[in-house]
Each structure stands twice: as structure tokens, then as C-alpha cells.
Amino acid sequence: MKLSELKQAQTALVVRIGGNGALRRRILEMGIIKGTKIYVEKYAPLKDPVELIVKGYHVSLRVEEAAQIIVELME
């Protein structure tokens, strides 16, 4: 499933990063790579962007950007 489909307070593992060029590279360089655990902290009041916790820090992505990240839900 897409990262953008997760709900608040769900955790998932990254399976694949789609998209292209600068955005994909930037996401990878921020440490969101295959196998990284992502926790969905919250969505902004207007439902976009989304705040995530990755490798112990908080980062926000636009929903359209999060849709490029394929994840597997962890329970």
C-alpha cells in the first residue's frame, strides 16, 4: 500500500520508493530507504502534508509525495 494511505499512529516498513529525479533522491538521502520503519505522527489540519517519524526524527512530506512510497503495514 501507499504511505499516503496510512492513518495516524500507524507504523509501516518501506518497500519501495517510486517517483523520479530530485524528489526520490531527496527522500532516500533523508534516510527513508527500503526497510526503514516509518511512524505516521499526524496529518496537518488541512490533511496535507503528513508528519512522519523516521530514524528518530520528525519529517513532513506532501501527501502526493508520500504516495510515491510503497509500504507494508506493521502491526
Next chain:
Amino acid sequence: MEQASFTIALAGNPNSGKTTIFNMITGTRQKVGNWPGVTVEKKEGRIKKFGHDLNIIDLPGTYSLTPFSIEEIVARDFILEEKPDVVIDIIDASNLERSLYLATQLRELDCSKVLFALNMHDLARARGVKIDAEKLSELLDVPVVFTVGNKNEGVEALLKTAVELAEKGRTTKLKRRVKYNQDVELAIQDLSALIGAQVGSQLGYDLRWMTIKLLEDDNILKKRIVEKLPEKAQAVLEAAHAQRENLVRRLNEEPEIIMTDERYGFIAGIIKEVLTTSRRQRVDISRNIDMVLTNRFLGFPIFILLIWAMFQLTFTMGAYPMEWIEQGVAGLSAGLAALMPDGIVKELLLDGIVAGVGSVIVFLPNILILFFCIALFEDTGYMARAAFLMDRIMHLIGLHGKSFIPMLMGFGCNVPAVMAARTLESEKDRILTILITPFMSCSARLPIYIVLAGTFFSNKAGSVLFAIYLTGIVMAILSGRLLRSTLLKGADAPFVMELPPYRMPMARSLIIHMWDRSKLFLRKMGGVILIGSILIWVLSAFPREVAYSRNYAEVKQQIETEFTNRLETAAAVNRPALEQEKAGRLAHLEKHRQMEKSEKSWMGMIGKVIAPVFAPLGIDWRGGIALLSGFVAKEIVVSTMGVLYAAENEADALQTALAASGMTPLSALAMMFFVLLYVPCLATIASIRRETASLKWTVFSVVYSTLVAWLAAFTVYQGGRLLGFA
């Protein structure tokens, strides 16, 4: 010990506490400027320490050295081209894994000696993170120093280690580096043999680094090879391209993606050996604060409240010192007027320089307060939250969430608003924000609307004002979308933004921040404003001798004689009334003389020449000159109209004069639209020039907004006439 000077650069992620350490090291001996050709702030400080002259450079905060953003290009180029003796990588100790990505890239560059500062390790420890510094140092072959920047702990030791490292001279190559998979390593081997033969050390870059970057299809390096070694470039780039294609086929993925992945793999290995995290879960204060500040229901109300408070502080509290400065300027002006003999020099000094520069310097309190507030937002970490909240809305115009603050500030004054665009990281966002901010109607334009709307739309003035402000916002949105899809096209900067933990701001950094930016305002504005004021003065004060239609001196003499006679014969009770009548007649005469003078000045001549331009907007030559003078400052427009339409001093007289001059409600409306949309003032132009660091964008902004203003006014006037409003 011999006296040698060393260059020490500070690199690190944004929010790693890099600037705090820089401030601790250099104190007030720092110089803020821009990196050549770009608007990224460059901070430099020179100090004497341990028997050496140290030149400390604060590189822009970046997460990587992949040249996507200007900050990354600037940081990488500085290290590559200037080869600082030591690069200190400031690492946020509670964020070790991500921070080490930049560290691996710094080591890969292999051109300066690298030193790690594990900053804020007290916070990391509190969070249950323990780092084995010795092990880290051993594994990466890099000295490691613990620091707590905001408490000035370890900063001295850090500097000492850096100097010792610099004294040692060039050491041997690094022992341990990122090993890529076999396919990549083979490609590196093949390609580096060719690059070694063709390029060698001619560019002064590390061989392995060049090879890796070419496999990653690094555009900046490719361009540099083409520029510096044109005859060799083709062979090298073709070979690199072939190797890259080969790798893409084998790995079924772009090499740069694989390599990024493997760098993180390398880092994961290090982390495993040096980092221990205790299970103890602490209450995370920052997360709790965010529960409130970016809360679904409370987030926006609190944001609006804070912005409102910033506005109030800037414009209400700023009004007091503003008044003092105004009085000071007036005092200076009066003093000079009394001291100096009449003549052209006095006029130039008083009407040109003092009046012109004085009209800009009054913004200083606003700017100081505004930048203090912005520094507060930035240093506490709230700015990132503001962007988080507003991004959805700003994204509609193709802008980043952070663009909201400059645009909002525009309603107060465009000068600090344009300067506030500095907080945007992407240059395209910054330029776009700067270009559309002037459409936000600033407070100096209000008096013009009040005069015009009050005269011609008396009972509907409020609605007209509202429509004007709204038009400005709509124009900003339309222009934003238009420019985003034309001149400033290109991928939207990805909104991958860190939300750093909230931190207590340090008074010292806040003040340094505020003062640095305000100093730039004073210095640069002073120059442009000075020249502009002198120019406008020359245009309105020359030619010196005007052929008046009547002899004003003679008429004045007549009036005085007449009143002298009348006063002599009048009864004592009538004298005050007579004195008043005399003063009124003299003032009236002086007004007419001034009107004729401006009509016959160079400015007036220009006004008559450009009259055809304004005619289709229903604006006569006098309105044209008033608008022309508005290029300097909108405050002048009303007073220019006052002179030209020969109004008496009373407030409503200008309105009577305007109504009598043949101006219609429709042409007044056209004029208001023109005022709303064209260049706000000289000070804004000067800030645009400064902030875009580009003459091209400055000229574009002036031409574009004036064109938009003309078209809008034309549409209003001619459209209105077609619809039957006269």
C-alpha cells in the same frame, strides 16, 4: 610557533546547532554577506587563536552534498574549490544516523581534513542515546569532539582539535570508506583508470570521488569538465555514460539510488557499533508541544494569533520609535535650514537627501522588530510548523508553506516583506514570492485610496477599498500560477522538511540574527535610496529658472503692501482676522507658484510627454506625474497631487479640487488599481535587487508590475465606459 592562517569551514545538517557554534566561536567578529551570485547567506568570522589567524566559514546547512539545491552547490563548491584546511562537520548527536550521510559524503570528497563535533550530546543522553566516540573516531578515521553549543561546552576543545589537525599538514588517504557492491566497484575501477589518464589532478579533485560522481550523472561536475578541459571532455563523458548505462542494465536501477542505499548500509554498520539506545522511553516535550501547536483544531487559531501578535509588535510598537526618527529627521532638517545659506546646495541636502533618506530610515524600527520575531520563530522551530500548517494553501499558488509570512507582511510594508523571503530555501520559491509580494497592498498606499475613494465613492468607499485589497490578493495568486508555469517552471522543490525539536532560543543568537539582517538593510538601502532621492529631486528642481506666467514676487509685494495699509487703518479687534486673511492669500499664491513650477520642471515635462500613456486610463498629466513620483514612495503621491491640483492645506480641499479637475469616479477607480499594482517604492525595488541578487529579476519585477497595473487600469476604465459608466 609560526604564524600561519587556516581556513576552517563548518558543515552540518540544518538544525544541528551549527550557527550556534559559529556564533560561539566568532562572537561579534563576523561578516555577513552573500555567496557570489546567489542569495544564500554567507557568514564569515576572523579570529586569532592558538597563535594562528583563523578564518571561520559557516557553510549553508544541508542534508547532503548532492548538488540539487543552491545551498548544497555552494557548500560543495566551497570545499572543492577553496579547499579549507579543516571541515568541521557538526552532527546532532540525537540524530546520528541521518547526520552521518553528509559525513560520508564529506569524506568521499577527500579534499579537506574532516572533524566531527557531536553536538547537543546532553540532549541525546537525556533521550537515552549513548555514543562511543572513540569507536566512531577509530572506524571513520576522524577526530570526534563532544560539544554543547548553546552552553559553550567543548567549543574551545573543538577549535583546538581543528587547529592541531590543520597544523599536521596533508595526511595520507583515508583507510576506510564506503564500499559499494561489486558491479559498482568494477565500474569505478574501469572508469577511474580512464579519468586518471585524461583528467588526473588537473581539476584538483579526488579521483575516486570524480568517478563516483560521474557514475551518478552529476551535472555540475560534468559541466565543469566540459568548461575546464574541453578537449578531453567528450572521451570522459562518453565513457562515463557507457559505464552508467551498463550499470543501469545490470542493477535494473539508477546507480545513484543504489549508492545512496549502500551509503546508508555503511552507516547502519557503524551505528550498530557505536550507538546504544536505552529502552527507557522518555516523555518527549517537543511532541507534546506539537500536540497543541499543530493540533487539528487549535493549530490554525494559534498560528493566526501568533502572526497577529507579530504584526502588532512590528507596526504598533514600531510606530513609537518611528515617530522619534521622524522627529529627529525633521529636527535635523530644521537645523540645517537655519544654519545653511539659501541656495542649490541647501535644497539638494534638505529636499533631496534628508527628505529621501529620511523617508526610508523610518522603516528601521519595523525591520528590527520584524526580524526579531522571525528569528524567534526560526530559532524555536516554530517556522517549520507554520510551513507545515500553511503548505496546503500556499501549494495552490505553487509556493512553499513558508511563503505565507512574507506575503502577509506585505500588507504592512513591502520592504521587510521582500526581505522576509530569505527564509525560503529554494531560490525559485524565493524569487516567485518576491515577485508577487508587492501586489499585497501596503499601508503607504492606503492614504491614496482614502482620498480617491472618499472623493468619488463617498458612501461606497468601504466596499471599494475591500475590492482593491482583494484584487491585490487575486493578482498575486494569478501571477504566481502564471510565473510558476512559465518563467519559474521546473520541479517544485520537494517538500521534504524536517520538523526539528522545539528549542529555547538564545538571546545572543536572536540579536545577532536581527542585527545582521538589519545592517544589510541600512547599508544597501542607503546607497540606492540616496541616488534615487537625488535623481527625483533633480527632476523636480530643474530647470532652476522657470518662465512664470506672472511675476509672483511682484504679486506678493502687492498683497503685502495692501495688507500693510489695511492693517494700519483697521481697528485693533479686526487685526487678527486680517492677519489670517493675509496669510491665506500668501499661501494660496505660493501654491500656485509651486504648481506652475512643477508643471514646468523636468518632471512636469516628462509628465506631459508621457500623458498619452495615461490618457487611455482616464488619468491626466497631473495624475501621471503623481504616479511617477510614486515610484519613490507612495507617501509622496498624495502630496504631489496636492501641489499639482493646487489644493489648499485643508484636507477636503484636495477632494474638491480633484472633483473639479474633470476626474470621474471611473478614472479614480482606474488610478487606484494602478496604485495598487505598480512598483510600491524605490526601497522595495532596492530590496528586490538585493534579495534576488539579480538585475534581471529586478527589472522584470518593475516592468511586469507596471504592465499589469496599466492593463488592469485600462480594463477598468475602458470596460467601465463600454458598460456605460462615465
